[in-house]
Amino acid sequence: MVLRARDVMTERVVTVWADAPLSRARDRMAEARFSALPVVDRTFSLVGVISLVDILRHRDDPGAxxxxxxxxxxxxxxxxxxxxxVAHRMRVYGELRLVPVVHKGQLVGVITRSDLLRARRAGGLFRRAARRLGGAGITGPMPEAMVPRGAGRIGGRPVSSLRVSDVMTDGGLVAIPPGLALDEAAEVLLSYRFTAVPVVDDRDRLLGIVSEADLMSGSTDGGRRTRASTVDGVMTYDVEVLHPGDPLTAAEHLLAERGFRVVPVVDDDQVLVGVLSRSDLLP
Structure with missing residues (x-):
C-alpha cells in the first residue's frame, strides 16, 4: 500500500494572511512553536509561506x-x-521544512519533516537516549532549546552591542551520543519538537549535529534502507560553531543570511556550552 500525503498531513493548519503585519506571523509562530507558516488569502487559497528567517531578514522594516x-x-x-x-522534494530543497497540500489552489493541509519521520519511525519512546550535559538523565520535559520560542532575548538593545552569551540558550542543554540508533534519534526530535540536536562525546565535546534532514536522507535512499543505522553514519560533522564571546552580528550572519536554524556554542576546548537559534534573534 502506497502512503499518500493525505495519510500523514496535518489538516488543522495555523495560517496567516498576506496583508497582516509581520509581527502577527511572529506571534503565531511563537504560539504554535512553528518555524514557518502557510500564507493564505480570504478564500483560504495559498499565496506563499513565511518563515522565521524571512522575519529576521525584514525586522528592520517596521511597516513590513x-x-x-x-x-x-x-x-x-x-x-x-x-x-x-514529498520526502524526495524535501531532501532536494534543503531549506524546505513545510510542504503545503493543496486542492484547486486551496490549502487543505501541510506536511513537515516531523510528519515524515513520525510516519517512518518504528515506535516506542527513547527519551532515555538523550541526556542533559553533565550526565544527568532526562526524567521530565526537555528544555526549549532549539525550538522556536518567538520572544527573542534581544529586546530593544542594538545587536551590535551584544555577544552570543547574552542571548544563547545555556541551561539544561540536551545532546545525544554518536552511537545512538537512527530510530531513537528520530524519537528524540519528534517527542520534543526539535529540528536538530548536538552530538557530543562522553566529555560533552561537540562532534557534530544531527537534524531532521540528516535523518530523512540517512535512513532511506529512494525508498531503500541504507547501511547507516546510527547517528554517526548520517550526522553533519563539519559544523559551524560560535563562541560565547563572539559578537552577535556573527550569529546573525549564520542564522539570517546563511539560513542555519541552530548553531552550537562551544568553549575553547570544544565543549558544548550553549545553542543559538533563529528565535533568539527576534526582537
Whole structure:
C-alpha cells in the first residue's frame, strides 16, 4: 500500500494572511512553536509561506507585512501525492521544512519533516537516549532549546552591542551520543519538537549535529534502507560553531543570511556550552 500525503498531513493548519503585519506571523509562530507558516488569502487559497528567517531578514522594516517578506514560489503537493515524492522534494530543497497540500489552489493541509519521520519511525519512546550535559538523565520535559520560542532575548538593545552569551540558550542543554540508533534519534526530535540536536562525546565535546534532514536522507535512499543505522553514519560533522564571546552580528550572519536554524556554542576546548537559534534573534 502506497502512503499518500493525505495519510500523514496535518489538516488543522495555523495560517496567516498576506496583508497582516509581520509581527502577527511572529506571534503565531511563537504560539504554535512553528518555524514557518502557510500564507493564505480570504478564500483560504495559498499565496506563499513565511518563515522565521524571512522575519529576521525584514525586522528592520517596521511597516513590513507578511506579503512583503513571504516566499511566493512555494513547492506544493496534492493529497494523493506519494509520501516518497514529498520526502524526495524535501531532501532536494534543503531549506524546505513545510510542504503545503493543496486542492484547486486551496490549502487543505501541510506536511513537515516531523510528519515524515513520525510516519517512518518504528515506535516506542527513547527519551532515555538523550541526556542533559553533565550526565544527568532526562526524567521530565526537555528544555526549549532549539525550538522556536518567538520572544527573542534581544529586546530593544542594538545587536551590535551584544555577544552570543547574552542571548544563547545555556541551561539544561540536551545532546545525544554518536552511537545512538537512527530510530531513537528520530524519537528524540519528534517527542520534543526539535529540528536538530548536538552530538557530543562522553566529555560533552561537540562532534557534530544531527537534524531532521540528516535523518530523512540517512535512513532511506529512494525508498531503500541504507547501511547507516546510527547517528554517526548520517550526522553533519563539519559544523559551524560560535563562541560565547563572539559578537552577535556573527550569529546573525549564520542564522539570517546563511539560513542555519541552530548553531552550537562551544568553549575553547570544544565543549558544548550553549545553542543559538533563529528565535533568539527576534526582537
Amino acid at each position: 507585512t507578511v506579503g512583503d517578506a513571504m516566499t511566493e514560489q512555494v513547492v506544493t503537493v496534492q493529497a494523493t501525492t506519494a509520501v516518497s515524492v
